[in-house]
Amino acid sequence: MGDSVEGRGSTLRVAGEKFSAEVLSGLRGEPRVEFRGTISSSNPAEVLNPFVEAVHAQLVARRASEISVDFLDLEFCNSSGFKSFVFWLEQIRRLPEAQRYRLRFISSAGRRWQRVSLLALTSFGGENVTIETLSTSRPACPVRPWPAGGAQS
């Protein structure tokens, strides 16, 4: 199948049949996970959930307050794939309040399914979810593998 989760050094990435995701670091060292491609296989959670668990563990260990979840290059996500984001929010809910962090979804205005799909996820995740919609494609900012050293805040 070719689906896999791997830790390349301390970087986390996952690759499914038609999608991939990788945790990167923004300009100020903030964590960011970029999803690319199309999540449309019958059971993407098989490979996505272990990735989510690994990212969650790192964020908790580094006391992150937020991670950007970048959907700019995610063409589509079926409901089976969406369950992995529900699963992620469940992991956050199980944490003591002081350890919880936010999922900041970055959606593309041009990928119009994202707007309504993320509305529902916002309703489910409450204050643990925020949405930013960009009208352009991916912002031109350099990214590095994450963690890039030092606790996130």
Added chain:
Amino acid sequence: MAETSTTPVPARLSMRMRPPWPFIDDVRRFVETLGACTCGGEDRDAQVAMAVHELMQNALAHAAGDDVELDLEIDPGRDRIEITVTNPCSDEAYEQLGARVERMNREPDALAWYLRCMEELPGRSRGGLGLARLRFEAQLEVTLRRGRTGRVAVCAAGKVRAPPLEVGGFNG
């Protein structure tokens, strides 16, 4: 000089596939293009494409390699979208699906039902969100009927000009 008619023309698509899984993304993209030509503005084409994808994905899970049929009609004149996906289905699976759809339709608030499914379905379980998703996100009502011998037709229908969704200060 000939007059140009402005009467909206219905778009119809019928497909029979075996097995359609490798092509499900292509079908979704095609439906979105078709919808863009017939649904007008807003995001209706993307919502219809998503609904077709979810219905086909459900059908595939029960088709056991047999044919899956898709019938789609978008009629701006009647302000009506109808999607029907037909697949083989055992009596037991039909009863289970019928009970699920009945429970879903008893809840008048589509978002409330969708959120309940998110709460109740274990994150590690397979499937279960598709019908709730298309009912809320695409604003389509879901019904079932027993088709030809051993087949089930799942129908999703609603308005072409659906109102924008609003949830807790956000809008879609």
